[in-house]
Amino acid sequence: MDPAKPSVAVLGSGSWGTALASLIARNGHPTTIWGRDAAQVEAIANTHENPRYLPGIVLPESLRASTDIAATVAGADLVLVVTPSHAFTETLHALAPHRRPAAGVAWATKGFEPGSGRFLHEVAAEALGPGVPLAVVTGPSFAKEVAQGLPTAVTVHSDDEAFAREVAESLHGPTFRAYTGNDMLGAELGGAMKNVLAVATGVADGMSLGLNARAGLITRGLNEMLRLNAALGGRAETLMGLAGLGDLVLTCTGDLSRNRRLGLALGRGQSIRDAVAAIGQVVESVQTADEVMRLAERHGIELPISDLVRRVLHGDITPVEGLGMLLAREQKPEYPEGLFG
Numbered sequence: 652m653d654p655a656k657p658s659v660a661v662l663g664s665g666s667w668g669t670a671l672a673s674l675i676a677r678n679g680h681p682t683t684i685w686g687r688d689a690a691q692v693e694a695i696a697n698t699h700e701n702p703r704y705l706p707g708i709v710l711p712e713s714l715r716a717s718t719d720i721a722a723t724v725a726g727a728d729l730v731l732v733v734t735p736s737h738a739f740t741e742t743l744h745a746l747a748p749h750r751r752p753a754a755g756v757a758w759a760t761k762g763f764e765p766g767s768g769r770f771l772h773e774v775a776a777e778a779l780g781p782g783v784p785l786a787v788v789t790g791p792s793f794a795k796e797v798a799q800g801l802p803t804a805v806t807v808h809s810d811d812e813a814f815a816r817e818v819a820e821s822l823h824g825p826t827f828r829a830y831t832g833n834d835m836l837g838a839e840l841g842g843a844m845k846n847v848l849a850v851a852t853g854v855a856d857g858m859s860l861g862l863n864a865r866a867g868l869i870t871r872g873l874n875e876m877l878r879l880n881a882a883l884g885g886r887a888e889t890l891m892g893l894a895g896l897g898d899l900v901l902t903c904t905g906d907l908s909r910n911r912r913l914g915l916a917l918g919r920g921q922s923i924r925d926a927v928a929a930i931g932q933v934v935e936s937v938q939t940a941d942e943v944m945r946l947a948e949r950h951g952i953e954l955p956i957s958d959l960v961r962r963v964l965h966g967d968i969t970p971v972e973g974l975g976m977l978l979a980r981e982q983k984p985e986y987p988e989g990l991f992g
């Protein structure tokens with residue numbers, strides 16, 4: 652550990668929080684992970700393992716762990732939030748009073764604020780007030796592979812270029828590349844939407860519809876991302892990179908994905924309740940599908956794949972009915988309104 656490096660507080664001790672905290676600690680930053688579960692925190696601090704979320708993976712001895720969010724945040728030059736989207740707002744409000752005046756806040760959460768559909772950068776800006784550097788960390792990155800030290804590339808987007816660099820530098824290392832950008836909206840949209848689209852490809856694979864169907868869904872899914880992104884003012888290049896295409900391909904094809912596994916289970920005829928219970932971890936698409944469609948409806952954008960995922964997740968239609976509806980759609984140009992229209 653190098654005490655001259657900025658100290659980092661990682662909030663959330665699930666699989667992704669633990670993997671990122673471990674990475675940052677290995678990069679020499681004084682790092683503390685906060686979690687709400689005392690037994691889990693004790694295991695991380697004393698046995699250097701998170702047996703529930705990353706069993707069998709040895710965490711660095713320098714990684715400290717705490718159940719005291721106030722002390723964890725108060726001791727940090729940089730705060731990284733990695734709680735699920737349903738806990739994001741409460742985590743931001745819990746950290747706000749304890750943040751050092753110069754400490755920026757980044758997050759690796761993917762999704763929207765449930766119920767309101769607000770982007771997480773909007774939630775963070777409101778909870779923390781003006782002038783606080785904010786950044787989102789996103790891209791194709793399964794926690795287990797990062798924790799195993801396998802090569803990974805992500806991207807860090809912020810309106811504050813220096814803060815994007817600071818966050819990226821805390822993550823960047825021999826097997827982990829962190830790029831930077833300044834399109835928070837596009838980056839957040841990509842990370843959220845890919846979870847919904849991974850359910851669609853999972854359903855198709857669970858129904859054994861073949862590799863053509865999978866590739867068609869990924870490509871038309873990317874088109875849905877690009878169209879909603881354009882309507883919201885995000886930049887297309889963001890979604891053609893790690894935050895969009897990269898994460899979409901990973902999550903739609905990699906069986907480590909919980910959202911893909913939910914789709915696989917639904918396609919094989921299991922109930923959503925049983926499938927989510929069997930996965931036993933956060934499956935962001937369950938809420939994100941509603942919020943994506945809320946945004947799309949507000950902006951008058953048609954998203955057929957995302958809409959069918961939402962309806963399947965609500966139990967309004969079966970996967971077989973959803974497939975029938977997709978295939979029955981009218982023939983039309985691939986790009987009716989221009990390149991990304």
Ligand SMILES: NC(=O)C1=CN([C@@H]2O[C@H](COP(=O)(O)OP(=O)(O)OC[C@H]3O[C@@H](n4cnc5c(N)ncnc54)[C@H](OP(=O)(O)O)[C@@H]3O)[C@@H](O)[C@H]2O)C=CC1
Binds near residue numbers: 686794
């Ligand atoms: N896992 C991955 O590969 C990646 C995940 N992400 C994103 O990271 C975010 C976190 O997911 P991930 O770590 O995978 O999820 P996990 O299911 O692995 O862990 C969830 C963690 O959040 C904690 N938690 C749940 N609710 C609250 C709350 N109200 N307050 C505080 N802590 C809470 C859980 O605590 P408890 O155990 O006590 O319930 C648990 O520690 C998600 O948005 C996900 O999309 C992004 C990239 C990669």
Ligand SMILES: O=C(CO)COP(=O)(O)O
Binds near residue numbers: 846
């Ligand atoms: O975001 C992820 C990979 O980039 C993890 O995907 P799942 O949440 O589907 O497991």
